[in-house]
Amino acid sequence: MLSRGYIAFRGLLSRTGCLNIEQKRNAQVSIVGAANEIGSNLAILLKQNKYITRLNLYDDDEKVLRVGAELSEIPKGPVVTSYNGNSFLPASIRFSHLIIMVSRVPRRPGYTRDQMLEVNAPPVQKLCRTMADVNPDAFLAISTNPINSIIPLASSLLFRYSAYDAAKIFGITxxxxxxxxxxxxxxxxxxxxxxxxxxxxxxxxxxxxxxxxxxxxxxxxxxxxxxxxxxxxxxxxxxxxxxxxxxxxxxxxxxxxxxxxxxxxxxxxxxxxxxxxxxxxxxxxxxxxxxxxxxxxxxxxxxxxxxxxxxxxxxxxxxxxxxxxxxxxxxxxxxxxxxxxxxxxx
Missing domain, CATH: 3.90.110.10 (Lactate dehydrogenase/glycoside hydrolase, family 4, C-terminal)
Structure with missing residues (x-):
């Protein structure tokens, strides 16, 4: 359940804890990994979403700044803000209702799922640690492979960081x-x-x-x-x-x-x-x-x-x-x- 302090600060939730139905555009969404092909294509699709007020784009790659700048030239939809580098991860997800992680090293021929887990686990850990610190109430949706292992990994880490809510973590299948x-x-x-x-x-x-x-x-x-x-x-x-x-x-x-x-x-x-x-x-x-x-x-x-x-x-x-x-x-x-x-x- 969302904390009372969070609800009061944001002023975006109704008394039931749901987003205010009367305000059709007041959700904040973060894409972690927005510089890659999945992330940038997802960003332009979410730019058209009627529910979103703010769309935050984060990536370690500075290309994300160019993605955000181009999306900001579209004269409709949510306000787009780009963040680049580890020190800006907290700002990119703070106050977001939904955090979508698409960061990944893509699967290639010969890659085992153990290898993908080893490569993709560190950014998942970084996000989980940051979420625990600045936004433990958000919904977290992850498409990073191997999902069968990444979601148990993320759940275990959030539990260690006292920020685990089984009802709010999803592997996107x-x-x-x-x-x-x-x-x-x-x-x-x-x-x-x-x-x-x-x-x-x-x-x-x-x-x-x-x-x-x-x-x-x-x-x-x-x-x-x-x-x-x-x-x-x-x-x-x-x-x-x-x-x-x-x-x-x-x-x-x-x-x-x-x-x-x-x-x-x-x-x-x-x-x-x-x-x-x-x-x-x-x-x-x-x-x-x-x-x-x-x-x-x-x-x-x-x-x-x-x-x-x-x-x-x-x-x-x-x-x-x-x-x-x-x-x-x-x-x-x-x-x-x-x-x-x-x-x-x-």
Whole structure:
């Protein structure tokens, strides 16, 4: 729950703790990692968001200053402020209601998830430490890979820093359900806007589990042969993008689009609505401590995590069974790495 001092200082929250519904543009959002391709594309999408008053851009790369300067030439939307360098991280996230971290070293051919964790963990730790100091009440959404380990790492660090709220930390896996909708719409020759497909498990080739048997509206049907093909496509989509880009970068445009859709939903929740987003969160329902899937969110954070009420085919159950083993390993890896880096720093 947001602290009373924070609410009073900002004057942006109603008596219930939700953002004031009557003021349609009064949220502050920070993008950490705004100089990279995902961050800059996300920034221009959020510049059009009707809920945001201030959009703060942060990056270690001074390129973020040029990104901010260019966005400031657009004569509509939120005020954009850019911050560059470690000393400006606190200012960039102070008072923000939603902090989105897209900083990352992109996945490349031959990279193991252990290597990605080692490279991407330090900026996550820096953000968690800073959040604990200046803005522990914010929603934190992370797209930095490997998400299966990064979210347990960030959760462990925030707990160590006495700033952990399981209802307000999200691993953004919205890209998985976006891809599932896109592939299914092509197979069924329908508009993807009309489709909803839960994708559960984790966020890696081995743990992504699309549930095409649960597609809605229910009059659309995906036969077992199609489901097998579509599942393989969704699982391999990330690596396919890397191969198409000749190993230079991973998905950027689709990631920015899906993170923007996620952020827009979260902002709606802050105004008092209940929304459902696909995210990797603290979740004990499947025998793991963290799990990805449709997550119900309200103005105080997560209301209901993905539960085990899905009717799955035997094929989906088999995939999920294998995924759970890998998720538990990934969670343990992230929590152990949090212990190691915390001890090194202290």
């Amino acid at each position: 919205h890209i998985d359900t976006c891809r599932a909708r896109a592939y299914a719409s092509k197979a069924l020759n329908v508009n993807p806007r009309h489709l909803h497909i839960p994708v559960i498990g984790g966020h890696s080739d081995k743990t992504i589990t699309p549930l095409f048997s649960n597609i809605t509206p229910s009059h659309y049907k995906v036969d077992p042969c199609q489901a097998d093909t579509l599942t393989r496509l969704v699982k391999k989509a990330g690596m396919e993008v890397i191969n198409n880009k000749l190993g230079i970068d991973s998905a950027t445009l689709a990631m920015a689009w899906s993170i923007n859709e996620f952020a827009d939903n979260i902002l709606q929740a802050m105004y008092g609505d209940y929304v459902v987003v696909n995210s990797y969160t603290s979740n004990p329902h499947y025998g793991t401590r963290f799990f990805s899937g449709p997550t119900r969110v309200g103005c105080y954070g997560i209301v209901e995590t993905c539960n085990s009420n899905f009717n799955m085919t035997e094929y989906e159950k088999h995939i999920l069974g294998n995924a759970i083993t890998d998720i538990n390993k990934d969670v343990a890896r992230g929590e152990e790495y949090a212990r190691v880096i915390a001890e090194v720093k202290h």
